[in-house]
Amino acid sequence: MSSHHINNRNRQRYSETAPAYLSNTDYKNYNGNNNNGHLYPAGKLTSIALLVGSASLVLAGCQSTPASSTSNLSSNSSASSTMMDFSVADAAQSQRQGQAFTASQNAQAARYEQLFDQEKYPNTENQAKSHLLAAIRQHLATEHVAVATANYRSAPFIDPDSIDVGSSSLLRTIIETYAYQPESAYSESDDEPYNDDYNDYDDVKDSIESDYPSDYDQSRAEAEAERRAIAAILAEAGENEPTSSDTNSDNEYAYDTADDYSSDNYSSDDYDNYDEYSSGTEGMLSGMSGLSPKSMAAKYEAMQMAKQQAKTETVNRGSLPMSSTGMIGNILDMFHRTPEQIAASNAYQYEHLIFNSVSQYRPKQRKLQSVYSYDYATPTISSSIQIPLAFDFNNSSVVVDPSAIMPIVALVNPENTPLPAQMTSHTVSFGLPESVTAQLPPAVLYDAVLNAIQSSMAELAPEYFSAVDISGDAFAKEVGATRAVKVYFGSQQSGEIIGKTLKYVTRSLQEYVDANPDKYPDGAALKTALAKAQLYNKGYQSADVGSLLQLIEAIGPISFNQINYYYLDSSDRLLAKQQRVNIGSDFMGSTTTMLNQVRYDKASFNRHALTPLLAESFGSDATPPIDGNAWMAKQREKKDRLQTARYARYDYQDSGVEGAYSSDEYGRDEYGNDNDNGANAVDESRVDDAQDDMNEK
Numbered sequence: 001m002s003s004h005h006i007n008n009r010n011r012q013r014y015s016e017t018a019p020a021y022l023s024n025t026d027y028k029n030y031n032g033n034n035n036n037g038h039l040y041p042a043g044k045l046t047s048i049a050l051l052v053g054s055a056s057l058v059l060a061g062c063q064s065t066p067a068s069s070t071s072n073l074s075s076n077s078s079a080s081s082t083m084m085d086f087s088v089a090d091a092a093q094s095q096r097q098g099q100a101f102t103a104s105q106n107a108q109a110a111r112y113e114q115l116f117d118q119e120k121y122p123n124t125e126n127q128a129k130s131h132l133l134a135a136i137r138q139h140l141a142t143e144h145v146a147v148a149t150a151n152y153r154s155a156p157f158i159d160p161d162s163i164d165v166g167s168s169s170l171l172r173t174i175i176e177t178y179a180y181q182p183e184s185a186y187s188e189s190d191d192e193p194y195n196d197d198y199n200d201y202d203d204v205k206d207s208i209e210s211d212y213p214s215d216y217d218q219s220r221a222e223a224e225a226e227r228r229a230i231a232a233i234l235a236e237a238g239e240n241e242p243t244s245s246d247t248n249s250d251n252e253y254a255y256d257t258a259d260d261y262s263s264d265n266y267s268s269d270d271y272d273n274y275d276e277y278s279s280g281t282e283g284m285l286s287g288m289s290g291l292s293p294k295s296m297a298a299k300y301e302a303m304q305m306a307k308q309q310a311k312t313e314t315v316n317r318g319s320l321p322m323s324s325t326g327m328i329g330n331i332l333d334m335f336h337r338t339p340e341q342i343a344a345s346n347a348y349q350y351e352h353l354i355f356n357s358v359s360q361y362r363p364k365q366r367k368l369q370s371v372y373s374y375d376y377a378t379p380t381i382s383s384s385i386q387i388p389l390a391f392d393f394n395n396s397s398v399v400v401d402p403s404a405i406m407p408i409v410a411l412v413n414p415e416n417t418p419l420p421a422q423m424t425s426h427t428v429s430f431g432l433p434e435s436v437t438a439q440l441p442p443a444v445l446y447d448a449v450l451n452a453i454q455s456s457m458a459e460l461a462p463e464y465f466s467a468v469d470i471s472g473d474a475f476a477k478e479v480g481a482t483r484a485v486k487v488y489f490g491s492q493q494s495g496e497i498i499g500k501t502l503k504y505v506t507r508s509l510q511e512y513v514d515a516n517p518d519k520y521p522d523g524a525a526l527k528t529a530l531a532k533a534q535l536y537n538k539g540y541q542s543a544d545v546g547s548l549l550q551l552i553e554a555i556g557p558i559s560f561n562q563i564n565y566y567y568l569d570s571s572d573r574l575l576a577k578q579q580r581v582n583i584g585s586d587f588m589g590s591t592t593t594m595l596n597q598v599r600y601d602k603a604s605f606n607r608h609a610l611t612p613l614l615a616e617s618f619g620s621d622a623t624p625p626i627d628g629n630a631w632m633a634k635q636r637e638k639k640d641r642l643q644t645a646r647y648a649r650y651d652y653q654d655s656g657v658e659g660a661y662s663s664d665e666y667g668r669d670e671y672g673n674d675n676d677n678g679a680n681a682v683d684e685s686r687v688d689d690a691q692d693d694m695n696e697k
Contacts, residue, residue: 118462123462124466124467125462125463125465125466125467126462126465127467128462128466128467128485129460129462129465129485131483131485131568131572132485132487132566133454133458134572135568135572135574136454136457136566136574137454138572138573138574139574140363140450140454141363143360143361143362143363143364144361144600145359145360145361145600145601145602145605146357146358146359146360146361146598146605147357147358147359147598147599147601147605148355148356148358148359148596148597148598148599149355149356149596149597150354150355150356150594150595150596150597151350151353151354151355151594151595152353152592152593152594153346153350153592153593153595154342154346154591154592154593155342155590155591155593156339156342156589156590156591157584157585157586157588157589157590157591160339168586169557169585169586169587170554170555171586172586172587175332176303176328176329176332177296177299177300178296178299179328179329180299180300180302180303180306180329182302182306335588336588336589337588337589338589342589342590352376352377352378353374353375353376354375354376355372355373355374355375356373356375356608356609356610357370357371357372357610358370358371358605358608358611358614359371360605360614360618365394366392366393366394366443367390367391367392367393367394369388369389369390369391369617369618370389370390370614371386371387371388371389371610371613371614371617372386372387372389373385373386373387373610386401386610387400387401388401388427388613388614388617388618389401390617390618393442393443393445393446396431396432396436396437396441396442396443397429397430397431398429398431399427399428399429399430399618399625400427400428400430401426401428401617402428403420403426406420416635416638423626424623424626425624425625425626426617427617427622427623427625427626428626428627428628428631429625429627429628429629430628430629431628431629433629439525439526440509440526444512445509447508448504448505448508448509449501449505451504451508452501452502452504453501455500455504456496456497456500456501456504456542457497459500459542460493460496464488464489464493465485465486466485466487466488467483467484468484468485468486468565470483470567475567475576475578476567476576479567479575479576479599479601480575481569481576482568482569482570483568484565484566484568485565485566485568486563486564486565487563487564487565487566488562488563488564489560489562489563489564490560490561490562491546491549491550491553491559492543492546492547492549492550493546494546494549494560494562495542495544495545495546495547495548495549495550496542496543496545496546497542498542498545499540499541499543499544499545500542502537503537503542506533506534506537507534510530510534513526513527556585557585557588558583558585559582559584561581561583562579562580563579563580564577564580565577565578565579565580574600575599575601576597576598576599576601577598578595578596578597578598579594579595579597580593580594580595580596581594
């Protein structure tokens with residue numbers, strides 16, 4: 001059958017079935033028998049437009065060719081062959097149709113399972129996630145070294161080509177709108193008459209009393225009635241706490257009204273007190289009236305017009321504009337960085353600044369030893385600060401080289417700061433006290449946190465993991481990676497990780513407490529705290545923490561944006577990591593990007609300049625560190641002895657000193673009053689004794 005014949009048959013079929021679902025009028029319009037066929041109602045035109053749009057979407061990938069029509073007919077016939085034809089009583093045909101139908105259903109079930117069973121049939125994201133999790137588990141379980149290099153760079157918070165150029169953030173707009181005050185409110189022309197009227201208030205009051213005594217008394221009575229009504233409303237609402245001076249009955253109010261507020265006893269002080277009372281009734285909510293949407297919108301429009309006028313005056317006069325939002329606007333402008341300031345910071349600071357570090361991780365001993373270096377080098381200046389730092393979770397100790405912070409310690413406490421020559425070793429070891437480690441060993445907490453991070457990443461959605469093409473990645477070629485996985489951590493992902501980690505850590509610690517009932521009986525502090533934490537963990541989901549961070553990011557001056565690239569080899573071994581952290585806000589006007597590249601190969605570790613310092617500080621031949629706990633105990637003992645000696649001097653008694661205090665010079669106290677223990681008291685006692693002796697004689 002030709003294509004022309006098929007198209008004719010389709011048109012004939014449509015013309016035969018059209019009257020079945022079209023009205024007579026529509027059918028006439030379709031056949032062209034009505035002269036007013038072009039006058040369609042608006043609703044019908046909309047429906048036709050929707051139908052045409054839907055048909056265009058459906059037919060976008062179809063081709064109206066004879067070959068496609070033939071294939072459609074063959075597919076329909078194959079689909080009909082799988083259906084049971086009960087009109088024909090043929091056992092062989094029914095059996096063939098039944099077998100075809102069963103095979104079709106099995107294929108459909110297998111396809112459905114393949115779409116949603118990501119364990120047996122993982123997609124690209126799930127494959128990337130499984131490769132990364134396997135690499136991280138292997139990496140944390142084996143001993144390895146790391147070499148890291150971090151660089152910084154700033155950029156404007158809003159791209160110069162963005163549509164948001166010139167727009168402020170919502171939080172800053174709200175703050176500036178609330179703080180905005182029109183210039184007329186603070187103009188000098190308004191201040192002078194107000195001051196004059198305020199200074200001449202007594203004269204005006206006297207004239208009003210003399211000219212309109214009855215009207216003035218009536219206004220005072222109305223003011224008093226209004227004051228009493230406000231006081232009653234506030235008392236009923238609990239806003240006006242009664243005091244000893246304000247607990248007056250109705251009769252006392254009447255007395256005050258009749259006497260204190262009479263024309264004879266009235267004074268400006270009473271009126272001032274009334275003003276203070278009326279202004280104090282609003283309390284802290286007095287400024288909330290300006291937060292209505294209508295008034296805020298009006299203030300926002302006025303503020304934008306004032307800003308535009310200030311820019312125009314700046315261009316005309318060539319001077320800097322004054323902020324229309326007062327001190328708050330000046331503070332915000334002070335923190336906001338201009339593009340020129342950002343370029344200067346990059347050229348003079350970040351381009352010459354590098355953070356380097358070398359680390360050695362030993363999972364069996366639960367040790368992490370590192371050396372961090374702050375290096376700044378320019379043609380005119382060069383500086384470097386190295387800080388060795390080591391954590392030993394099995395022994396609950398931290399070893400650090402305090403040389404970098406020793407000048408600061410010397411400024412705070414110069415007497416107890418040793419000189420470099422007095423230190424037998426350049427590292428100091430600090431350990432947790434026995435009271436803390438007895439409650440919760442740091443090794444248990446370390447294992448709980450480490451396992452919680454791995455379990456939390458395993459629960460993240462596969463959409464956060466992406467396999468990237470590294471064919472053009474120079475860093476991937478340097479480390480010899482065969483694949484890379486990108487993991488995006490925004491506010492939602494970071495918050496979800498935090499929530500899951502807290503729950504996993506709490507559960508692990510709870511399992512440890514339950515496994516040691518003798519160590520943690522009922523009523524133990526740790527057991528009680530974990531029970532309360534478990535109770536609160538039931539009240540939120542981990543994704544809620546991410547939503548909270550999203551809310552903070554939306555209205556707050558901070559952003560959460562972290563992108564991680566993990567480079568793996570063919571055996572899922574972690575070779576390197578590249579981390580990009582963006583920290584910025586509209587308040588600062590800039591975004592600072594930290595790019596940290598970490599290599600986990602021994603070749604880079606052995607040839608690094610900081611590796612000898614790591615071996616010198618924590619190697620097998622290193623000098624044992626100074627016991628920081630003993631040094632701190634010695635300092636506390638010395639301080640306690642000085643304090644005891646100071647209090648002991650207060651109890652010293654000297655007869656010569658007491659005799660000196662009995663003279664007339666010390667007969668008065670420090671305020672100049674007569675002292676009962678002074679010379680006057682002694683002389684009076686002697687006079688009484690003499691009189692008694694005379695009487696006895």
